[in-house]
Amino acid sequence: MVISIEKFSRATVEGVRTFLAEHPPVEIKVTRRNFDMASRPLRIVRGTCECGHVWTPDPVFIDTLTERMKVFDAELPKGALPGDFYDAIEVKHAWDVETRSQYCGKQITLEVVAVT
């Protein structure tokens, strides 16, 4: 897994790594280090992989995401991320949830909605 977020604190990087290790169904790669924290908050509804798999973030994923974003001092609604952040990440389908024995690795297209 390649993740490039050197701008963040060590604790954050470790937190993200731990987070990803605990949630192997998808892999998230940050493709640029700067993003507009003031952009419109968006929430992930679901992601669709090129293989056809539909991924839905579970409550643990949402809670963890919300917790991780607190380091930015951003006032974000629960489960939401700055809209610009979604343009700065690539999401891949990793291990299948059922058996954890099949690795996909294809691109997931996220469906996001505005949070008001």
Ligand SMILES: [Zn+2]
């Ligand atoms: Zn897939």
